[in-house]
Amino acid sequence: xxxxxxxxxxxxxxxxxxxxxxxxxxxxxxxxxxxxxxxxxxxxxxxxxxxxxxxxxxxxxxxxxxxxxxxxxxxxxxxxxxxxxxxxxxxxxxxxxxxxxxxxxxxxxxxxxxxxxxxxxxxxxxxxxxxxxxxxxxxxxxxxxxxxxxxxxxxxxxxxx
Amino acid sequence: xxxxxxxxxxxxxxxxxxxxxxxxxxxxxxxxxxxxxxxxxxxxxxxxxxxxxxxxxxxxxxxxxxxxxxxxxxxxxxxxxxxxxxxxxxxxxxxxxxxxxxxxxxxxxxxxxxxxxxxxxxxxxxxxxxxxxxxxxxxxxxxxxxxxxxxxxxxxxxxxxxxxxxxx
Numbered sequence: 261x262x263x264x265x266x267x268x269x270x271x272x273x274x275x276x277x278x279x280x281x282x283x284x285x286x287x288x289x290x291x292x293x294x295x296x297x298x299x300x301x302x303x304x305x306x307x308x309x310x311x312x313x314x315x316x317x318x319x320x321x322x323x324x325x326x327x328x329x330x331x332x333x334x335x336x337x338x339x340x341x342x343x344x345x346x347x348x349x350x351x352x353x354x355x356x357x358x359x360x361x362x363x364x365x366x367x368x369x370x371x372x373x374x375x376x377x378x379x380x381x382x383x384x385x386x387x388x389x390x391x392x393x394x395x396x397x398x399x400x401x402x403x404x405x406x407x408x409x410x411x412x413x414x415x416x417x418x419x420x421x
Numbered sequence: 422x423x424x425x426x427x428x429x430x431x432x433x434x435x436x437x438x439x440x441x442x443x444x445x446x447x448x449x450x451x452x453x454x455x456x457x458x459x460x461x462x463x464x465x466x467x468x469x470x471x472x473x474x475x476x477x478x479x480x481x482x483x484x485x486x487x488x489x490x491x492x493x494x495x496x497x498x499x500x501x502x503x504x505x506x507x508x509x510x511x512x513x514x515x516x517x518x519x520x521x522x523x524x525x526x527x528x529x530x531x532x533x534x535x536x537x538x539x540x541x542x543x544x545x546x547x548x549x550x551x552x553x554x555x556x557x558x559x560x561x562x563x564x565x566x567x568x569x570x571x572x573x574x575x576x577x578x579x580x581x582x583x584x585x586x587x588x589x
Contacts, residue, residue, distance in 0.1 A: 267573075271572070271573045275572070299580075318438045
């Protein structure tokens with residue numbers, strides 16, 4: 261270690277931040293180096309000067325209530341936390357429910373009350389159930405199993421709905 | 422737990438001197454330091470929700486004050502205010518003592534003005550406020566080792582300046 265590196269140890273030694281090993285190394289070096297002993301004295305003086313400076317008077321500050329501007333009072337966190345946040349949450353929840361309902365409605369298909377092979381037979385006057393397709397694969401499977409004519413009728417009815 | 426204005430008034434009273442002195446040390450202008458102090462408490466009050474309870478509230482306020490002070494330094498006003506703000510004077514101080522103290526303050530501030538803002542902040546927090554390097558690091562948002570390095574370079578620069586001005 262050279263004197264430049266010891267300088268850091270000197271500064272931190274005054275703050276009690278060195279390990280005992282670092283402190284031993286520093287003390288050994290200080291015994292044989294006049295330059296570092298002078299540095300130690302200087303740093304002691306600098307530290308003393310800055311830590312014993314008389315505290316300057318503090319200006320008279322207005323009471324806190326007086327320096328909160330009116331418009332900032334309006335944007336108060338209580339309002340944000342107690343009213344706005346739950347309201348935003350409720351809107352999000354309603355939107356989510358609405359979207360789910362809309363998706364289900366768009367996937368529901370009118371089906372006659374029969375389990376015959378022709379699913380669309382009597383569709384125009386039959387009774388309708390809402391059949392929800394849990395996913396798009398089921399819907400595709402349903403469409404693919406219809407003949408071209410049946411598909412045309414199906415989409416025609418779907419458009420009318 | 423949310424603090425209302427009356428609760429916060431107590432916090433302001435307890436911390437305003439420290440915040441003002443820190444701001445003054447960084448910006449070196451009394452009027453600006455006063456503004457920073459007010460802005461700091463206003464921001465701390467408005468953003469109470471961001472304060473993490475495990476930290477010390479004064480550390481949180483110091484940090485806000487430093488951010489305002491660093492920002493003020495970036496857009497530092499070139500013109501110093503002519504009027505001195507009204508100050509709380511010690512009753513024991515006579516005019517000669519006031520003059521002496523103000524001279525000494527001016528000398529110290531002149532020396533500190535040579536330091537970069539972060540070194541200035543670390544030296545102030547360590548030597549005036551007696552904060553540990555762990556607390557200083559929390560205020561600055563860095564590691565304690567970094568705070569120690571800032572402190573070392575700060576003192577090294579001060580020593581150089583004092584030597585140059587024959588104060589050592």
